[in-house]
Amino acid sequence: KAKWRRAGRREVAGVLDAVGQVVKKGETPMAPTEVAQFLTALAKCSHRDPSLLEPLAACVVSKTPSCKPRDLTTIVWACATLKEAPRDLFSAVADESISKVRHFVPLGLANTVWAYAKVQHVIPELFDVMAAKASKDASRFTEHDVSSTLWAYAKVSRKAPELFRALAAAAAKQFGEGRASQQSLANTVWACAHTRHRAPELFTAMAVQARQRIGEFTPTSLTNIVWACGMVSHQAPDLFDAVAGEARKQFAKFNQQDISYTMSAYARLRHVAPELFDVLAVRARNEIGTCPTQSLPVTVVACATLRHTAPELFDAVAVEAATQKHMQQANLRFVANLAWAFATARHDAPALFQALAVTAKKKPAFFNEVCSQDLSNTAWAYAAARHRDPELFDMIAARAKVKVKGDDASVPALCNMAWAYAKVKHSAPELFDALAKQYLMATGKWGAKDMRIMAYAFGVSGHPAPELLSAMATRAAHLVVHDRLKASEVVVMMWGLAKTGHKAPAFFDAAAPILIKDVRSLTDEALLQVVEAHAIAEHDAQELFQAYAEEVRRRQALME
Numbered sequence: 001k002a003k004w005r006r007a008g009r010r011e012v013a014g015v016l017d018a019v020g021q022v023v024k025k026g027e028t029p030m031a032p033t034e035v036a037q038f039l040t041a042l043a044k045c046s047h048r049d050p051s052l053l054e055p056l057a058a059c060v061v062s063k064t065p066s067c068k069p070r071d072l073t074t075i076v077w078a079c080a081t082l083k084e085a086p087r088d089l090f091s092a093v094a095d096e097s098i099s100k101v102r103h104f105v106p107l108g109l110a111n112t113v114w115a116y117a118k119v120q121h122v123i124p125e126l127f128d129v130m131a132a133k134a135s136k137d138a139s140r141f142t143e144h145d146v147s148s149t150l151w152a153y154a155k156v157s158r159k160a161p162e163l164f165r166a167l168a169a170a171a172a173k174q175f176g177e178g179r180a181s182q183q184s185l186a187n188t189v190w191a192c193a194h195t196r197h198r199a200p201e202l203f204t205a206m207a208v209q210a211r212q213r214i215g216e217f218t219p220t221s222l223t224n225i226v227w228a229c230g231m232v233s234h235q236a237p238d239l240f241d242a243v244a245g246e247a248r249k250q251f252a253k254f255n256q257q258d259i260s261y262t263m264s265a266y267a268r269l270r271h272v273a274p275e276l277f278d279v280l281a282v283r284a285r286n287e288i289g290t291c292p293t294q295s296l297p298v299t300v301v302a303c304a305t306l307r308h309t310a311p312e313l314f315d316a317v318a319v320e321a322a323t324q325k326h327m328q329q330a331n332l333r334f335v336a337n338l339a340w341a342f343a344t345a346r347h348d349a350p351a352l353f354q355a356l357a358v359t360a361k362k363k364p365a366f367f368n369e370v371c372s373q374d375l376s377n378t379a380w381a382y383a384a385a386r387h388r389d390p391e392l393f394d395m396i397a398a399r400a401k402v403k404v405k406g407d408d409a410s411v412p413a414l415c416n417m418a419w420a421y422a423k424v425k426h427s428a429p430e431l432f433d434a435l436a437k438q439y440l441m442a443t444g445k446w447g448a449k450d451m452r453i454m455a456y457a458f459g460v461s462g463h464p465a466p467e468l469l470s471a472m473a474t475r476a477a478h479l480v481v482h483d484r485l486k487a488s489e490v491v492v493m494m495w496g497l498a499k500t501g502h503k504a505p506a507f508f509d510a511a512a513p514i515l516i517k518d519v520r521s522l523t524d525e526a527l528l529q530v531v532e533a534h535a536i537a538e539h540d541a542q543e544l545f546q547a548y549a550e551e552v553r554r555r556q557a558l559m560e
Contacts, residue, residue, distance in 0.1 A: 016047045030059050036071040039078035048082050057089035064096040072097050073108040076115040085119035094126045101129045109134050110145040110152075117152035127153065131160040138166035143174045147184040150191035159195070168192060168199035175205035185210055186221035186228075193228035203229060207236040214242045219250050223258040223265075230265035237271060244276040251279045256291045259284045263302035272306055281310040288316045293329040296321050297337035304344040314347040322355040330359050332366040336374040339381035353387040361391055367399040372409035375400045376417040383420035390426060397421070397428040404438050414439050415450040418457035429463060436465040446475055452489045455496030462500060469497055473504035480510045487518035491526045491533075498533035508539045516547045527551065 019038065030038070035056050042049070060067070060075055067075075072093050079085060097104070097112060104112070113130050116123065134141070134149055141149070146167045153160050171188050174180055180188075189206050192199050210217065210225055217225075222243050229236050247254070247262065254262070259280050266273055284291075284299045300317050303310045320326065321338055335356045342349050360366055360378075367375070379396050382389060400417060403409070418435050421428050439454060451472055458465060476493050479485045485493075490511045497504050515522075515530060522530075527548055534541055 016042060016045060032060055032063050032067040032071045035059050036074040040074055043078035043081040050084065053084050053086055057086040061088055061092045064092045067096060069100050069103045069108050073111045077111045080115035080118040085121050090121045094123045098126055098129050101133050104133060106137055106141045106145045110148040113152040114148045117155040122156045127158045131163040135162045135166040138170045141167060141170055143171065143180040143184045146171045147187040151187045154191035154194040164192065164195065164197045168202045172202040172205045175209050178209060180209060182213060182216045182221050186224040189228035190224040193231035198232050203234040207239040211239050211242045214246045217246065219254045219258045222247055223261045226265040227261045230268035235269060240266065240271045244273040247276055248279050251283050254283055256287050256295065260295045260298040264298050267302035267305040274308060277303065277308045281313040285313045285316045288320045293326045294334060296326060297334060297341060300341040301337050304341040311347065314345060318349040318352040322352050327355060327359045332360060332370045333374050335360050336377040340377045343381035343384040353385060357389045357392045361395065367395055372400060372403040373413050375403060376413040379420035380416040383423040388424055393426045397431040401431045401434040404434050409438060411442050411445045411450050415453040419453050422457040422460035432461060432463040436468040440468045440471060443471060448479060448485050448489050451476060452492045455493040459496030459499035464500060466502065469500055469502040473497055473507045477507040477510045480514060487514055487521055488526060490514060491522065491529050494533045495529040498536040503537050505539060508537065512541050512544045516544055519547050519551045
C-alpha cells in the first residue's frame with residue numbers, strides 16, 4: 001500500500017508484473033486470501049493481465065470451501081473492476097456465497113451483487129438469497145452499500161420488492177441526516193426509478209439534499225436525479241429549478257445522453273425551464289451527429305411537449321433523421337415520436353415526413369411491433385401536418401383496427417386516431433367500427449374534449465354508429481344540464497351528431513339555453529354550424545333561431 005502511494009505508475013506496474021510471473025509459474029501455491037489480495041492490487045492499479053486470470057481462478061475454484069466471505073467478495077469485486085469474468089470462477093464463488101450468506105456483512109453483500117451485475121453474470125439464486133439477507137440487515141447498510149446494492153438489482157432487472165422497500169427506507173433516513181455522497185444520491189434514486197419502485201420519502205429526502213449541494217453534482221448525476229423523478233412522476237419543482245441553474249453552468253460537459261434524458265425529464269413532469277432548454281438545444285444541435293437513432297426524437301419531443309421554440313434544433317434533427325443511417329435503424333416508435341414532435345411544434349419538414357413514410361411502408365413488420373398509441377400518434381401527426389399519404393393511412397388502419405381491441409387503448413389515442421382519418425378524409429370503415437366499439441366501452445372515462453373530437457370525426461366521416469352516438473347524446477345532455485360543456489363544444493357535438501343522421505332532440509333542447517346565453521362568444525362559422533345542425537336534424541328551435549338572427553344583425557351593424 002505504501003508503494004501505491006509513493007511510487008510512480010511504471011514502478012508499480014513492474015512490481016505487479018514480477019509477482020504475476022511467479023503466479024504463472026505455479027511454483028508457489030497461493031491461498032484464497034492471497035489471491036484476493038493480489039487481485040485487489042491489480043484492480044486498484046487498473047493493471048489488466050488476462051493471462052493471470054486462469055491460474056488465479058484455478059487456485060480459487062479448487063479451494064472455495066476454505067474461502068471466507070470477505071475473500072469471496074473481494075475476488076469477484078476485483079475481477080469485475082478489471083472487467084474480467086471467468087465463468088467457472090464466478091459460478092464457484094456464487095455457490096459458496098449462497099451457502100455462507102448468513103456470514104456476509106452489508107459491504108460484502110453490496111460488493112458481491114455489484115460485481116455480478118457489473119459483468120452481467122446473473123445467477124438468480126444468488127441474487128435472491130442476497131436480497132433476503134440484505135432486507136434483514138438493512139439498518140446496518142451505509143449509504144454506499146445501499147446505492148451499490150440497489151444499482152446492481154436495477155442493472156440486471158432483478159425484481160426484489162422487499163429489498164427495495166427496506167433499503168429505500170434506510171436510505172431516506174440517511175439522506176435526511178445528510179449522510180450521502182452525490183453519487184449515492186443519484187444512483188439510489190436511479191435504481192428505484194429503473195425498477196419503477198415508488199419511494200416518496202426517499203425522493204423527497206434526496207431532493208432536499210441535492211438542492212443544498214447542487215454544486216457537487218456532475219452532469220451525469222444531475223441527469224440521473226431528474227430522470228429518476230420523471231420516471232416515478234415525483235414532483236420536485238425546487239430541485240428542478242436548482243438543477244436547471246447548475247446545468248446551465250455545466251452544459252458544455254453534457255453528452256448526448258445527458259441532454260436527452262434531462263430534457264425528457266423536464267417534459268415528463270411539465271416543468272418549464274426555457275433558459276436551460278435554450279442552452280441544451282444548442283448543445284444537442286452541435287452534437288447531433290453522435291446521437292443514437294432511437295434517442296434522436298427525444299429532444300424535439302421534449303421541446304414540443306413544453307411548447308419550447310427551438311427552430312434550429314428542429315432543422316438539424318430533420319436533416320439528420322432523414323439520413324440513410326438512421327432510416328435503416330428506425331422503428332415505428334421512432335417515426336411516431338418524430339412526426340408527433342414536428343406536428344405539435346408546427347415545424348414544417350415535408351422532406352422528413354416523406355422519408356419517414358417511405359421507411360415505414362418499406363417495413364410492414366413495423367406495424368406488428370407497436371402499441372395503439374404509436375399508431376395513433378403517427379396518424380395524428382401526418383393529419384396535423386397536412387401530409388397526405390393514403391398508402392400509409394391504409395397500413396395504419398389495417399393494424400389499428402386490431403390493436404385498439406386488444407391493447408386497452410387510451411381514450412385520447414382513440415379520439416386522435418378518429419380525428420386524423422376525418423381530417424384527411426380517408427375512408428376506413430372497419431377502423432371506425434373498432435374505434436366506436438372501444439370508445440363506447442370507456443364510457444366512464446369520457447370528457448367534454450374527447451366527446452367533441454369524436455363527434456367531429458364521426459360527423460366528417462359520416463360513419464354510422466347509432467349505439468355510440470346515442471350514448472354520446474345522452475351524456476352530452478347531462479353535461480349541458482350541469483353546465484359542464486362550453487358553448488363551442490356544444491356546437492361541434494351538435495353538428496357531428498346531425499351530420500351522421502343521428503337525431504338527438506333531448507340534447508338539442510337542453511343545449512338551446514347555453515347557446516342563447518353565450519351567442520356572442522361564438523364565431524360566424526359556429527353560428528352557421530348550429531343552424532345547419534338543426535336543419536339536418538329537423539329540430540325546431542324558434543327561440544334559438546330568433547336569438548341568432550338578432551346576433552347576425554348586430555354583427556352586420558358593427559361592420560357597417
